[in-house]
Amino acid sequence: MKEGDYTLARLPIGSKGIVVGVEATGSTRRRLLDLGLVPGTVVEAIRRSPLGDPTAFGIRGAIVALREEDGDVVLVRPLW
Amino acid sequence: MKPIYRPSGALITKADFVPTHITADYVIGLAGNPNTGKSTVFNTLTGLNQHTGNWPGKTVSQARGFYRHQGKNVILVDLPGTYSLLANSIEEEVARDFICFAKPHATVVVVDATCLERNLNLVLQVLEITPRTLVCLNLVDEAERKGLHIDVGGLSDELGIPVVPTAARSGRGMTLLKDSINNIASGEHATQPRPVRYLGSLENAIGRLETYLEQVYTNGLSKRWVALRLLEGDSTIIQAIHNHSLAVTQQEG
Numbered sequence: 001m002k003e004g005d006y007t008l009a010r011l012p013i014g015s016k017g018i019v020v021g022v023e024a025t026g027s028t029r030r031r032l033l034d035l036g037l038v039p040g041t042v043v044e045a046i047r048r049s050p051l052g053d054p055t056a057f058g059i060r061g062a063i064v065a066l067r068e069e070d071g072d073v074v075l076v077r078p079l080w
Numbered sequence: 081m082k083p084i085y086r087p088s089g090a091l092i093t094k095a096d097f098v099p100t101h102i103t104a105d106y107v108i109g110l111a112g113n114p115n116t117g118k119s120t121v122f123n124t125l126t127g128l129n130q131h132t133g134n135w136p137g138k139t140v141s142q143a144r145g146f147y148r149h150q151g152k153n154v155i156l157v158d159l160p161g162t163y164s165l166l167a168n169s170i171e172e173e174v175a176r177d178f179i180c181f182a183k184p185h186a187t188v189v190v191v192d193a194t195c196l197e198r199n200l201n202l203v204l205q206v207l208e209i210t211p212r213t214l215v216c217l218n219l220v221d222e223a224e225r226k227g228l229h230i231d232v233g234g235l236s237d238e239l240g241i242p243v244v245p246t247a248a249r250s251g252r253g254m255t256l257l258k259d260s261i262n263n264i265a266s267g268e269h270a271t272q273p274r275p276v277r278y279l280g281s282l283e284n285a286i287g288r289l290e291t292y293l294e295q296v297y298t299n300g301l302s303k304r305w306v307a308l309r310l311l312e313g314d315s316t317i318i319q320a321i322h323n324h325s326l327a328v329t330q331q332e333g
């Protein structure tokens with residue numbers, strides 16, 4: 001991961017990012033892609049659980065909760 | 081009661097889903113992403129003729145129901161809502177095993193017309209397993225409210241399978257859906273799905289594996305689909321197929 005790159009896990013609540021890559025392999029990668037996290041997808045960080053994890057994201061018309069360890073491997077370019 | 085579902089690759093058959101007091105002509109699976117209206121479609125079609133329980137050995141709830149249409153007795157199995165069929169969770173494993181090993185006469189994929197794109201991933205995955213598939217394009221009333229117009233004919237042509245627009249909550253489209261299910265289940269409508277084409281190098285590898293699989297597997301699973309899972313290194317399906325093959329061999333003595 002390059003300096004200045006953002007991951008989903010670091011996206012502030014209420015903001016959006018566009019997926020630029022998924023840094024995972026095997027079934028984790030497949031699962032994230034199946035949730036709609038393919039490059040070019042716009043994702044919105046909607047809310048974080050009171051415990052700080054997981055976070056709810058708006059992905060292609062569905063709301064999906066992701067744990068920090070999953071959000072951390074999805075590279076995004078913040079849209080702001 | 082005899083178990084109607086045994087996990088991963090065991091010899092589940094369509095007959096396992098048919099209640100003893102009914103003679104069924106067709107057994108149909110109802111798949112789809114979470115919250116697309118599967119249970120609403122299920123309830124609208126089967127009314128009070130339902131039986132709910134768990135998939136034995138699993139904490140996933142399971143519902144099957146019954147209706148009659150055009151003189152045919154149809155058993156409908158409501159599968160868990162999933163984004164994928166690659167067995168990332170118990171729900172996905174249940175849905176995958178049902179479609180792969182119980183081999184329903186047809187699988188209906190219920191999709192949300194307001195976010196079609198995200199739903200098509202699952203449609204394409206089901207199509208890689210079986211051509212006996214149709215799309216129930218649900219929530220068209222919501223889509224209309226949002227000003228979305230869906231080219232149903234175009235979608236059907238692109239996929240190579242029937243697409244039936246419905247608004248299950250108000251019963252809209254249900255008769256056409258039942259017609260379409262019967263047509264596919266009876267084999268009267270032989271669909272011609274358009275397979276997803278992958279990169280050339282991948283297609284080469286798939287082709288070589290398919291040729292090999294033809295010699296070792298006779299269980300009726302799509303060779304292309306198995307080849308893709310092998311290339312992906314999906315150990316759960318490899319184990320499931322292995323279990324299934326062993327069970328078949330044992331049964332044949």
Ligand SMILES: Nc1nc2c(ncn2[C@@H]2O[C@H](COP(=O)(O)OP(=O)(O)OP(=O)(O)O)[C@@H](O)[C@H]2O)c(=O)[nH]1
Binds near residue numbers: 118160162219250
């Ligand atoms: N407007 C509209 N609402 C619908 C339609 N079909 C279902 N709904 C509503 O959508 C919501 C979800 O429906 P369900 O049938 O529970 O969806 P499901 O796919 O079974 O959901 P899971 O089993 O949780 O994956 C409910 O509030 C339904 O009343 C429809 O065609 N139009």
Ligand SMILES: [Mg+2]
Binds near residue numbers: 120
């Ligand atoms: Mg349901």
